[in-house]
Amino acid sequence: MxxxxxxxxxxxxxxxxxxxxxxxxxxxxxxxxxxxxxxxxxxxxxxxxxxxxxxxxxxxxxxxxxxxxxxxxxxxxxxxxxxxxxxxxxxxxxxxxxxxxxxxxxxxxxxxxxxxxxxxxxxxxxxxxxxxxxxxxxxxxxxxxxxxxxHPRPDERLRAMAALGAIGSITMHHTSIAQRRAEQLLLASALRVAASDPAAGPQGAHLVVELPAQPVPRTRRAQILAAAIPLFARDGFVSVTNGQIAEAVGLTPSALYRHYPGKIDILAAACLQAAGLLAQGVERSLREVAGPYDGIVALAATYVAYSFEYTELNSVAEAEVAGLPTGLRRPLVLAQREHIAVWEQQLRLVRPELDPRQARVLVHAGFGVAVEAGRRFRWQDTPGHREAVTALVVSALGL
Incomplete structure (x- = not known):
């Protein structure tokens, strides 16, 4: 019509x-x-x-x-x-x-x-x-x-929430894919997550991920950023005032402008810090992998470790990036695309039947699993929790 x-x-x-x-x-x-x-x-x-x-x-x-x-x-x-x-x-x-x-x-x-x-x-x-x-x-x-x-296991809804995270991941990206094909990919991913045994950890490799340390806030600018991140994570960027940030570092609100032109620039700095830490972690984790399967496990373990270790920073970067002006958002979008491209390349080496769009949808499904499973654990950082979530992410990818 x-x-x-x-x-x-x-x-x-x-x-x-x-x-x-x-x-x-x-x-x-x-x-x-x-x-x-x-x-x-x-x-x-x-x-x-x-x-x-x-x-x-x-x-x-x-x-x-x-x-x-x-x-x-x-x-x-x-x-x-x-x-x-x-x-x-x-x-x-x-x-x-x-x-x-x-x-x-x-x-x-x-x-x-x-x-x-x-x-x-x-x-x-x-x-x-x-x-x-x-x-x-x-x-x-x-x-x-x-x-x-x-698939009875006493996991307190862990697999159910992780599977819903895989399904819900389609709302968080713009990969162009036919509706029916998206449904098939997400359904299969969720079923694999539900059937998995997260307590067994990822098959084939158990990685201890060494992430780069978050920079020590030695300068006033770094102190402002470190103080703002937990405030943004707790209350949302818009709800946080310059006065709250200044109070957290012992400054007057007007003094913030000597270090950042505006609050939005503090947010942009936080998002860039998140992207940089994750990129460094990925580079380290892929240096000595034996093959594509181990590469995927290394990527999953790194992303999970990053999510647990930098929960507040990651939540700010994920939730607030859409509110950045185009100029400030562009380098973050490029960093995210580069990160996804690394996953896509490794996944298609393991599953060559996937085309690039299908691979990207599944990579995002893995991210959705990590978020919902981590929330289920209330982001309590233990080796067991990291291994369980990594196993769920690997299952979501179909490995």
Whole structure:
């Protein structure tokens, strides 16, 4: 069906009777808002951007949602509610593959807006976070029941959450791939994670990863950065004030400007530090690997070790990079692409049947597994936790 002409869309937005207004206008708004919030972050997004994405005026948008927060809260609900509804439609006792297939279909269908729940939900009110968390707990319980029924292990939802991390990873990147193919890759990845034995560790290699040490903050500039990272991780970049950062290092707010032009430059420095530490760790870990399989295990062990050792720094870099201006974000995007390219090369040597896009989707699935499994362990850094998460990541990749 041909799309409406600009004049027709204009008439639809100004017609006081609403006769030509789409019946699913609210749904279209939420979908557009989810994309904007996922790509720009909650605070950087505007109601005008959302309205433009739907082809209506901001005034028309406010007839559906009184403010940006109300729209944001509904966006955060969409993915979880959709997952819960999809799983409720799966008969009790159904095969694990059916449970994961339902979750995968919904997640891929809402790919463009799904990132709202993963990172931006921290900007919800405490009551809304609690309500959303209860819904997600119900979802996780249903998934864990299916996992334990087919692959019983006393792991306290570890594999269930890791499998959901593999599925949910599709919302966190922009690799172009057909929807059906994405569903097949993620379903297979989640099933492998659920069937794995993380307590056994990764097969073939048990690596002790030596990451580069985080720089000792000897200069005032470095001290400011070190003080800002935990604040950004705890409260979110936008919520942290220059006054809080200055107080943490014993400065006046105005004194910060002698070291950084603005707060956004502190964030950019944190993201660059994260990228640099990870790149150095990868370079070290690949120096003496015997082959591509060991290379993948080394990459997985390095990423897991980095995630546990630099949890706050990593969470800031992952959650806040979208809010950086283009000029500051560009070197970080390039660093991420280089990191993914290393994984992609090693994975395709082990699994030559994969094309580059399929390999990238699976690499991101591994990252999703590491995040959700690490969260399940509350990022308590022990050798056993590192080995378990590394084993889950390797399983997600199909090795």
């Amino acid at each position: 041909a799309s409406a002409s600009p004049s027709a869309r204009s008439a639809a937005t100004t017609d006081p009777t609403g006769a030509t207004r789409p019946r699913n206008r609210r749904q279209l708004i939420v979908e557009a808002a989810g994309r904007v919030f996922s790509e720009r972050g909650y605070h950087a997004a505007s109601m005008e951007e959302v309205a433009a994405g739907v082809g209506i005026t901001a005034a028309a948008l406010y007839r559906h949602f009184p403010n940006k927060y109300a729209l944001f809260a509904e966006c955060a609900d969409v993915m979880v509610d959709g997952l819960v509804t999809a799983l409720d439609a799966v008969p009790p006792g159904a095969a694990l593959a059916d449970v994961f297939a339902a979750a995968t279909r919904i997640t891929v269908a809402h790919r463009a807006s799904g990132g709202v729940y993963r990172w931006e939900a921290r900007y919800l009110s405490r009551e809304d976070r609690r309500r959303l968390g209860a819904r997600f707990d119900r979802l996780a319980e249903r998934v864990d029941e299916a996992v334990q029924r087919e």
